[in-house]
Amino acid sequence: IEGLHAIDLSTVVYDAYLSCISLDYENNYWKNNISFSPTASSNLLMKSKFAHKDDYHGINRIYRNNTYIVEKSYADIMGRPYDELWVSLGSFMREMDTVIIENNTIDVYKLRMNASQPIHNYTFNNNEIHAYTVQETAHNCILPVSTLEHPAFTDTYIAKNNKISFDTSSPITEYQNSLIRVTGRRNELSRVKIIFENNSVVWPDLDAIVSSAYGASTVLRDVTIDNNTLETYTPAVTTAKTLYSGIYSNFGKLVYGNSISMPSLASAQ
Numbered sequence: 001i002e003g004l005h006a007i008d009l010s011t012v013v014y015d016a017y018l019s020c021i022s023l024d025y026e027n028n029y030w031k032n033n034i035s036f037s038p039t040a041s042s043n044l045l046m047k048s049k050f051a052h053k054d055d056y057h058g059i060n061r062i063y064r065n066n067t068y069i070v071e072k073s074y075a076d077i078m079g080r081p082y083d084e085l086w087v088s089l090g091s092f093m094r095e096m097d098t099v100i101i102e103n104n105t106i107d108v109y110k111l112r113m114n115a116s117q118p119i120h121n122y123t124f125n126n127n128e129i130h131a132y133t134v135q136e137t138a139h140n141c142i143l144p145v146s147t148l149e150h151p152a153f154t155d156t157y158i159a160k161n162n163k164i165s166f167d168t169s170s171p172i173t174e175y176q177n178s179l180i181r182v183t184g185r186r187n188e189l190s191r192v193k194i195i196f197e198n199n200s201v202v203w204p205d206l207d208a209i210v211s212s213a214y215g216a217s218t219v220l221r222d223v224t225i226d227n228n229t230l231e232t233y234t235p236a237v238t239t240a241k242t243l244y245s246g247i248y249s250n251f252g253k254l255v256y257g258n259s260i261s262m263p264s265l266a267s268a269q
Contacts, residue, residue, distance in 0.1 A: 004033040005078065011035055012042055019049040023061045031069040034087075036080040045106065046090030056095040056120065063090070063101045070108035072132070086110035086135045092117055102126050111166075115139035115181040116146050124159045134205075136170040140177045141211070143196055147184030156193045162200070169205035169233075178208035179230075182218055189214075193222040199229070206232040228258040 001015040013035045016025070025046070034043055045068045051059045068087075075082050087108055092099065095118045102125040112135035124143060134140045143159040157180075170177075180196060182189060209225065212218040 001029070001033060002031040006035045006037065007078070007080070008037050009035065010037060010039045012044065014044060014047045017047055017049055019051065021051045021053055021059055023048060024064075025062065025066065026064045028066045030066065032071060032074045034070065034074065034085060036075075036078055036084045038084065042091070042112070043087040044091050045087055045108075046101070048090070048092050048096075050094050056097050059094075059096050060098045061092065061096060061100070063099075064103055066104045068104065068106045068108065072109050075109075082109060086112060088112040088135070089114055090117075092119065094118060095120070097121065099123070100125075104128075106130070109133075110135050110170075112138060113140040113142060115141045115144050115178075116183045117144045118146060119144075120155045122157045124162065126161045127164075129162070129164045130166075132167045133170045134166055134177060134203075136173050136175065139175050139181055139211070141179065141181035142199070142201070143180045143194070145180060145182045145184075145192060145194055147182075147189050147192060154193075155191060156195070158195045159197075159199060160195065161198045164199065165202035166204060172205075176207045176211050177203065177205055178211035179206070179228075180210045180225075182210065182212040182214070182220070190219050190221045192220070194220065194224070196225045196228065198227050201228065202231045204233045206230070226257050229261075230258060231261045231263075234262050234264050 004013050004015065006013055013033050015030055015033055030045060046063050048061050053059060070085050070087055072082060072085065075085050087110070089111065091114065098121040099119045100123045102123065104127045106127065106129040108131050110133055111129070111131040115138065122144070142162070142164060143157055145157045179201065180194065
């Protein structure tokens with residue numbers, strides 16, 4: 001699907017808007033499907049609507065082996081500003097049992113990496129993602145961990161073998177960019193399992209390894225962060241940058257054998 005667009009309308013553009021219990025979205029080619037409008041709420045690469053089911057069990061979404069492209073030149077062709085090219089990775093409108101996003105290629109201008117999703121089991125593996133920058137009006141993360149009202153002890157959030165790179169920093173805002181973002185019901189966080197392994201990440205304005213709205217009151221019991229390669233940048237006007245976590249002291253298990261490089265932003269330009 002290529003070239004679906006709207007101009008100056010408060011609307012969004014999807015290639016598919018699906019209501020179903022089980023979804024397999026595989027081997028698709030998505031290119032330059034954009035709502036050009038400063039008031040458009042979002043442009044979504046992966047969109048899933050409701051499943052008509054009484055509970056979340058068995059509601060599954062698989063996005064596999066797809067290619068998503070947004071070209072900067074498309075804004076030139078349409079006579080629109082580049083900022084209107086931004087897209088969100090995905091949105092799920094109700095509680096999901098399992099979401100698997102794997103073996104996808106994403107090459108876009110500006111990307112929002114959603115930091116909160118109503119998912120019990122989330123797998124984000126073997127994806128290759130490149131963008132000029134992240135979208136700056138919300139928290140961004142690679143692995144969203146959202147504890148829901150009735151989590152199971154089997155709820156698992158996994159990100160493995162991804163290659164992710166952003167070219168430049170986004171405008172400075174109060175929002176935070178992190179590898180893992182924890183949201184949801186604070187008292188249920190200790191039930192979940194988190195695995196973040198073998199990822200290669202270049203993110204100039206990364207703020208945190210793990211972030212949470214609850215800060216130091218967040219308690220996680222089963223977390224593995226291992227064998228990742230991370231490159232971020234110290235701000236040009238300071239001598240150091242700390243990747244804020246806020247909750248390391250409350251990890252029940254933490255494997256931390258990662259390579260972190262923080263060259264000067266000034267020297268990188």
